[in-house]
Amino acid sequence: MVGHRCMYAALMMMSLWATGPPARASASSVPLAVAPSRFPPGGLVSILVTGSKTAGGLRVCLVSSADESAAPVACVNVSGSDFLTVTLAVPAVTTPGDYALELHKASTADGAKLSSKPIKVVPAKVASAALTLIVETDKPVYKPGQTVKIRVLSLTPSLMPKAGSVTVTVKDPRDFAMGRWVDVRADEFGVVTVQFPTSTEPTLGTWTLEASVKDGVTTSSSVAAFTIDRYVLPTFEVTMVTDAATVYRGESSIAGTITARYTYGEHIADGSTFMLSLWQRSGNGGFGGGLVGDVAMGRPASPLPTQPGEYTLVATLGEQAVARGTGSARFTFDVSNSKINFGYGYGAAPELVLEALVTDGATGATQNGSTTITPAYHLYNLELTGPEVVKPGLGASLTLTASRHDGSPLAATFSLIKSVYRRNGTTEVVRFDVTTAVAAGAVSSSASGASAVATFIADVPAKDPACCLEADATSYRRESCCITEVTVLNDRSASSVATAVPEAAAAIGVSRVSPSSSASLIPRVSWYGNVAPSVVSGAYISVALPPAAASFTGGANASFEVTSTFAPPAGTFTWAVLAGAAGVVASGITTTSSLISSGVSQSFAVVQITEEMSPEATLLVFSPWDGRGRAAVNIVAAQVLFRVTRGLTLTLPQSLTVSASKEEVRPGAVVSVGAVASVPGSRVFFLAYDISVALQAGGAASALTADRALAAVAAATRPAGDHKDGEYTSPAGDHKDG
Structure with a gap:
């Protein structure tokens, strides 16, 4: 989990002392800036700045990389505190391209530049549509000559109807426009109703409906489909239910x-x-x-x-x-x-x-x-994830996720094998078991709403200074005992198959396959980690998610474990949470480090999760370190990505119940249908068609249901994705996970 992406933040720092800082100097006294590596034109970017008070004032500036003589695009002065988050306003007229973020000492006459890191200015994501349109037809399939009755509903993000001018277009299977209604005014309930008579000899196949509405400067649209075909309605329905949703090899x-x-x-x-x-x-x-x-x-x-x-x-x-x-x-x-x-x-x-x-x-x-x-092909699904790099002396936090083929969680015990490879050709092998379980409150995307996971630590031995020299990191030496890589994979041997799925054997059908083929039906998963480089020999930090939690909801407190092979200055690390182009949305200091084993210290970064961190954010933990117990020019850092789901759940603003006067009648009888809404004065829209029409449509549905409305609004208001793998740069010389 730790460090599977490129460094999310641009770190800038420079020592201000000619003869070295005082022993045990506080990390926050070192001039340092933490910011995202992408800025949006017209945006407000939050930047964490440390060491300003000690330095007598600092200035952070965004400057053009193409013209170093040009005036800065934007600057912000920082003073009065050694730990402060400031806001840099990027002008809306800033041209997208390559820039640099510079850290200056404000107390000198020329504002001496202490450090500079590359920054990209990129256009901001287009905001989500203000309105959601949902298109409904009175049935999903029509015969030639029948009339298509169309309704379009306009909803606000709060699920309230809104009147507007809607344009509706009907296109045939060849994408020719066959009907168009321009700027049809919706009623006070946000509904537009139009009818489209089909010809007796239309083009058969799938037709499309396109609806759009302009709300200020934002245009919202929606697409639906219906079928025109020659058919005879079926008289009966056939349903099939298999004993299992999966057939195994x-x-x-x-x-x-x-x-x-x-x-x-x-x-x-x-x-x-x-x-x-x-x-x-x-x-x-x-x-x-x-x-x-x-x-x-x-x-x-x-x-x-x-x-x-x-x-x-x-x-x-x-x-x-x-x-x-x-x-x-x-x-x-x-x-x-x-x-x-x-x-x-x-x-x-x-x-x-x-x-x-x-x-x-x-x-x-x-x-x-x-x-x-x-x-x-396999009896169940396994996924093993972890950092791309390992750090001698610190454990690698790994997560094993197990599920059945229907997406439901699989709680079971699995046998794993860890191998530690060294440069001198020796390999250390350790076998151990882990058990997956569904954690209370865990957030996941599986069908059941939860995952069966096991989060565990794969220990990585510390460097042995007697045979692992600092020069071994850059040059090969046969006698070197330095660790080169660590792997973990699941044991698929016959001896471990019996314990692989004991709790779920009946549910996933182990008894329905021959015992001789059981081993080959077990999926193969593995994890591989290279040894991370370090700016100071043997100095590493690792940060891990709380057990069985890769996602959080707004308002929760999350405690991230921080382990290190050294005790940081003043006994604490600095942490910052970065969320997209917004920059630093939270920051703080870890709890005081305590020694938990020989040479390994432990502390915790306790983060208050907020919705501005959604949909995902990165926790960056760092400390200046010179290898002798003092802060210096080198920075040792680690990061972890986590996801945040919005705490608010979309619900319909009122309830509605529908009833019929009779459950069974003969053809020609009159049935009274009633509706009761929880809000007086509501208008109720009905849609009814023969079940034979649904059968003829092969399961396609045209009705505007509550689920469709909730899903459409949720999709329209979902935050735009911020970044992808590899989009962010890291400072040269800084240690990074992955």
Whole structure:
């Protein structure tokens, strides 16, 4: 976790003493500036400055790299405190390009420059749209000649409707505009309603709807789709449920239940039958190689995508009877001789689709139903993450994440092997076990909302000065015992397979594969770390996330562990949190270091998490150090990236319940539908269509549901991403993780 990105901050410092600083000088007395390496034109950038009071005043300036004689673009003076966060205002007219951030001594006549680091000025991210548009049609599929009824809802970020002038465009499958309504004024409830009559001979296929509204200088837009086709509505629905959502390499069968019911609720007539076909998406997903079999040609009865060759037939099951009086049947589909592409365990293999063709015993009508199945090369998923570099004398913080193929967490015990490699060719091997668990309050993106993780420390031996010389870092010496790299991988040997998944064996289907193949079904994961360079021999800092927490919510307190191979000046480290181009959003001093083992000190950076750190921020921990217990020109630093989720959850501003006067009626009967809203004076919009239309649409939905509204507003108001790997520079000579 520590240091898997380039240094996030630009660090600048210069010693102000000709003969060296006093012993045990405070780190904050050393002139130093911490800032992001990218500034936005017109933005306010927060910069942490230390040592200003001791130096008699400092000045931080942004200057052009192209013309050193030009006046500074912006400056800010700092005085009166040795630990202060200041704001640098970047003029809006600043041309994007290469600049330098300079640290000057303000107490001299010429403002002597102490240090300079490169900075890039880049355009700011465009703000999120002020309004969210959601488009709804009265059904997802139409016949030629039918009228498409369109509604467009405008919502503010607080989920309140807003009137505006909306433009709606309808395009055919060839992208020709076939209808356009310009600046249609929405009503007080933020709704625009238009109708589009289709011709009797339209272009068949998928049509698109585009809606846009301008709110001040911001334009919001939304796109929806509907289908025009010639069809006969189905009379019954087929559903399939398999006993497992995954089929594993080595399994011989797929079992499940098929059910067929008429659209008015009754089970299908006795004497009905079904057939099964197993299809797989064509391609080499998961490095799997090609498939052998009959190619699907887009049969009219098939619910699969109609592109010829997109799916390949891999297995079939002949006609079977549907149970009398129930409209359902159990099935066991033999796939032992099928040519399923499971891949080679790297990435996801192409999905499988199990398709049923049911024939009505009363009318002879046929209808399809299908479900997807995941082909799995391994029994479960493992991920092992850690720093790209290791530091002799300090442990490397690693995280093992385990999950099933449906994304749910897998709490289990796993055997690992750590190897320490030295320059003289010797290797030290240690075997140990770790157990994954779901941490209370952990934040993750898995299907269940939590991850099963194990955060642990892989110890890295300290340098042995008797055989690991400082010169060994730059030149090869056979006798050197310096560590060159450390690896950790999972033990897939037969002796460890029995303990790999004891708590979840039944759930993930270990009992359904042959014992002889169990070892090969265990995924392979590994982590590799090189030894980090240091500006002072043997001086390292490491910073680790709290156990099982890679993400936090605003308002929480997070305690990051800081370990070091030296005791910093005054016993504490300086830390700063940088969030995108905003710069330093929090800073402070670690708790006083304490010795926890021979030569290793421990302290903690306690950070108050705020929403301005979202979606992600970097904690930088550093200290000036000369290797003799004093602050000096060298800086030893470490960093860790963490994610912050917004504490506020979008909820609808009111509740709504709907009821019908009757649950079952004959054709031609009148049904009264009522609605009760929690806010008096609300307008309620209804949408109703035959379930047969939904079946004909193959699961596509056009309705404007609460979930759609919440998801659309959440997507429109999500903060823009700040940076990507490798976008930030680090100061030359400074130690950095990774």
